Amino acid sequence: MAHKLDVLGLFDNEYRDDGFRTCSVTGLEVHRSVENHVKLFGLTAVVALLYGGIFAFTVAMTRWEAIGLLGPDAFYKHLSLHAWNLLIFWMVFMEIAILYVGGPMVLGRRLPFTKIAKGGWLVMAAGAVLVNYSIWTTQAPNEPPLLTAYVPMPIDPLFYAGAIVFILGTVVAALPFFATMWFEKRENPDSTLPLVSFAAFVTSIIAVEALVGGLVAFTPAMLWRLEIIEWWDAAWYRQMYWIIGHGTQQINLVAMIAVWYFLTHVVAGAEVVSEKVSRTAFILYLFFINLGAAHHLLSDPAVSTGWRLWNTSYAFYGATFASLIHAFAIPAGIEAGRRKRGKGGGLFGWLTSAPWTNPVFASTIFSIILFGFLGGTTGVMMGQLQLNMTWHNTFATVGHFHGTVVLGTTVAFMGLVFFVIRTMFMRKYISKRLASLQPFFYSGAMGVAVLMMMYVGILYGVPRRTAEVVRNIPGTEFSLSAASPLFALFGVFALLAIAGGVLFVLLAVGSLLFGDRVESPSDNADLVADGGSAERSSANDRATEPRDSLEMATDPDDPVHAYEMRGTFVLCLVFLAAFVVTYLLNWYLLTQLWSIGA
Numbered sequence: 001m002a003h004k005l006d007v008l009g010l011f012d013n014e015y016r017d018d019g020f021r022t023c024s025v026t027g028l029e030v031h032r033s034v035e036n037h038v039k040l041f042g043l044t045a046v047v048a049l050l051y052g053g054i055f056a057f058t059v060a061m062t063r064w065e066a067i068g069l070l071g072p073d074a075f076y077k078h079l080s081l082h083a084w085n086l087l088i089f090w091m092v093f094m095e096i097a098i099l100y101v102g103g104p105m106v107l108g109r110r111l112p113f114t115k116i117a118k119g120g121w122l123v124m125a126a127g128a129v130l131v132n133y134s135i136w137t138t139q140a141p142n143e144p145p146l147l148t149a150y151v152p153m154p155i156d157p158l159f160y161a162g163a164i165v166f167i168l169g170t171v172v173a174a175l176p177f178f179a180t181m182w183f184e185k186r187e188n189p190d191s192t193l194p195l196v197s198f199a200a201f202v203t204s205i206i207a208v209e210a211l212v213g214g215l216v217a218f219t220p221a222m223l224w225r226l227e228i229i230e231w232w233d234a235a236w237y238r239q240m241y242w243i244i245g246h247g248t249q250q251i252n253l254v255a256m257i258a259v260w261y262f263l264t265h266v267v268a269g270a271e272v273v274s275e276k277v278s279r280t281a282f283i284l285y286l287f288f289i290n291l292g293a294a295h296h297l298l299s300d301p302a303v304s305t306g307w308r309l310w311n312t313s314y315a316f317y318g319a320t321f322a323s324l325i326h327a328f329a330i331p332a333g334i335e336a337g338r339r340k341r342g343k344g345g346g347l348f349g350w351l352t353s354a355p356w357t358n359p360v361f362a363s364t365i366f367s368i369i370l371f372g373f374l375g376g377t378t379g380v381m382m383g384q385l386q387l388n389m390t391w392h393n394t395f396a397t398v399g400h401f402h403g404t405v406v407l408g409t410t411v412a413f414m415g416l417v418f419f420v421i422r423t424m425f426m427r428k429y430i431s432k433r434l435a436s437l438q439p440f441f442y443s444g445a446m447g448v449a450v451l452m453m454m455y456v457g458i459l460y461g462v463p464r465r466t467a468e469v470v471r472n473i474p475g476t477e478f479s480l481s482a483a484s485p486l487f488a489l490f491g492v493f494a495l496l497a498i499a500g501g502v503l504f505v506l507l508a509v510g511s512l513l514f515g516d517r518v519e520s521p522s523d524n525a526d527l528v529a530d531g532g533s534a535e536r537s538s539a540n541d542r543a544t545e546p547r548d549s550l551e552m553a554t555d556p557d558d559p560v561h562a563y564e565m566r567g568t569f570v571l572c573l574v575f576l577a578a579f580v581v582t583y584l585l586n587w588y589l590l591t592q593l594w595s596i597g598a
Contacts, residue, residue, distance in 0.1 A: 213243025
């Protein structure tokens, strides 16, 4: 029975007397308490995506200097609103939803302490509103904070208060997930967590580390702005700030990979090639991934040379190695799983026969490819002590984190939203054709826009934070006008990418409000790999175990290693070649800088 406040029927599903229902796509036993909170946090995330997307338009049309929409003051305010809503609020609300999916939903449990979950959502929403209000009402001498509100910059104390409230709300909202893990291990001490739950647990630990870092940075900064304390150490602030400033993006990355494992298994029939290897990669993230934040401080005089060398030449590669493991394990799992289903003719038959018209699958695969080739490789470049000098504070940096956070995480989360619309909100897409095209349109346009950002940053040194970028710098003869043609390309494809984002929001919101209701399991048959049944052989089966739908396989009892993965091997060689070429090219460009002053 729907709640009286649920006037749109978005939280109304058919449950048994015990509050559970069996999902016809995943085969999971889903409790009402989990599903409703996943919907709540997911819907809020889409609202943040819509709001931040509006500022994507004003920012892009300012950076495209031929249009020059905003002046410098308004530009930085719009840029701050764009960054906080898309890099923080859209991502973190989605990540709490992912924790609830990876924890209680995959484990077939209720969500404990639902009042705490709702309280966390309220506090997070209040913090997000406060941050947006403080940025929008910023007046001189205060400055919009963007994502680097360094002490002693004059930042509105209300901003620090909003950020602290949001962080505290996130910690509260995550408590039911931690309680679920505690109850699960107490009741099943000899069982291991399913891989997706394990990935969610690692994500939550990295998140706690980042959030604590945020409290340690923002709290004294706010006290300093309120003049409760007279002075604060700027160097200390910068180091603490980057624990959350970059750490939140590491949460995005690990959550994104958990989504990759989950969705490729459900919609493409992927198998887990080696649980131990994949789990080891997640553990490597636990120890090393947050050290990636070091690249923000490589030009900072407050840190020693030894600190820089350790973080960029040794520890950093622990996280890179983990990413390379996933880069092989996930496509290998898809290949082996599809070959097991008899869908793997030739070298790439397993890939060409995949459900590309399914937006859940297409979004997931584009996220994997574009994150790897654009976001991942450039992250390794920027994380290296020497090459960092050619990237940092240029527009190429913006290209890098759009390659990771937009082409990687946002595209993956878009796929997850498409999945949730069909399987939890139980709504059909208002246009199946447009839903199929959206991942291709958005990913393609954003991919070109990101490449242009990198080119103008690396080749011309265009700065990353200014409204005017290609006109002559006043008082100098230095000109960046040669970058104008590439900036024109950036502007056109940025507009197309924004149109793709608008299409996603229209499809998501339109499907929730006007989409036909999913009435029977056959309505969602296209979401299950090759149309097979998702019913489990027993109630204790886990999400990462083979399903009954393997009646399509040559032999369902064959181990995954009985099937070839040569297609994945070839793809990995292509990726490795691209990586080497990009690496050498960046070193070549660095050598060209050495001739300055000779």
